[in-house]
Amino acid sequence: MQRIFIGDVQGCADELEALYARATEAFSTDFSLWIAGDLVNRGPDNRRALERVRELVEAERAEYVLGNHEIHLISTGLGLRDLAANDSIEDVLGASDAMEWVDWLRKRPLVVEGAIAGQPFAMVHASVGPGWSLSELVSRGRAVSERLSGDREAARSFLALDLDEDPVREDLARLTRGRSATDSGWSSSEPGRKEGAWHRAWAAHEPDYGIVYGHWARQGLHVENGLRGLDTGCVHHGRGRDGYLTAWLPESLPRAAGGRAFDAPDDRFWQIQASRRYYFPAQDRIQDGA
Template sequence: MTQWAIGDLQGCHVEFERLLQRLEFTPGRDVMWLAGDLVNRGPGSLECLRHAKALGDSARIVLGNHDLHLLAVAHGFGRLKRSDTLQPILDAPDRDELLDWLRRQPLMVEETIDARRTVMTHAGVLPGWTLNQAAALAREAEAALAGDAYREFLGEMYGDTPDLWREDLSGIARLRCIVNVFTRMRFVDREGRMDFAAKEGLDSAPEGYRPWFQFPRPEGAWDDSPRLLFGHWAALEGETPAARQDVAALDTGCVWGGGLTALDLETGQRVFEPAVTSRD
């Protein structure tokens, strides 16, 4: 069995199929970790969603911000943007089945691989959180999305505030902050305050801010040398300069003309499948 991790598909289904063929990926034998943003901007969003769902127990999947955007729009909250490629999903005969499956996917997954704790989220983990704390907070938001009142959350999901985590946050504000950490975070300041405007490379950091993965973590927060996988940040091109070796960026910007990269979670080997064409 081989366990592979791939960053944001974003509707790049042709490249996804080609990469799986190169890897000789076999469902039922191998496992694929998908770091969220299965859909949007690429031409094969519906196909990516169906393919990911069909993988069943052979996949470990987390939600990304584009996946949540799809859920919000599908349930009457938010609007499609000019660059969105979500209409085929909204028009599909299996739309309800796909959307119901999607909203029940987690924000954080973890597993022990070769005696090493491996964790994946779409955007990362706030530097001030322990991994156990992150897992508990992820479950809070997952329960809201999977529960009967999920429409209430989707209706209030959009927003940049609160941009600073506090344990005494409650209600929708608490859930929004948790989801923004897991699906939208890039730069934070020393207090852990998130900036959502800067989206390019490391040199686009606002004054006083750095990438979340460059800040020290609380003592005991990352015991036993775990590894954290994340996507979301195509401008990094799969690299985390000056980061600790326990962080792996997976998004190599297929939808922007880069490609898809698969990381072997046991050997560290990376396999790259170039984009068919730039879509920017």
């Protein structure tokens, strides 16, 4: 079965369907979609994207990890926050079965592991701590899931915690929002003078596993030994550059003799360009005078 890893969809269901159609044409039903989180929000059609992925998860033809926008959807559904001006998830949260979607999402993992041609890897939405082994990463992800997937009241209390109150709550944030890190700290900000990119700090420990991730549209496609960052900003199309939905198909072509799945360079990608501009943040509207 071909694994097809997909970066941030963010409600761009037309592009997800275009990718699904291309995969069906190439591989019939012999493929699975690995969704790196942020399937929803900012884009036009969150519910349709969720329905497609849920159908495939239930048929055991998809893996799907939670991103910060799923956590936002869950938190809003549980009454912890209000919808913001730029949110587009009313198509999920305004429906009569909204809480069923919230409960289904709460049971999705934060980390999924696997191996490609013998090379172990994990898929997470945003970032991994420097020095974490694969088994530590998986167990941290499980600890978060235990707190999130129980009864609604327990999940609400967990999500309401401040990050410095509970290391498991902090791990949830780091896995779904992290961009920068040193060995002693992390943040969701773009790298600055103090902290570099999380994957620099992570790679410095010479980890023996690869990472597939998303979350970082401004960085764009990231291909480096051990790393595949797939967020190419489909929903941000037209905001100063073109946006794409990117898929990585590491099993579609054999590597040169001795080459491993996560070695760079790599050209085993499909890209579906966004069919139009979707997202007009409040800030852009002010700048455009529109």
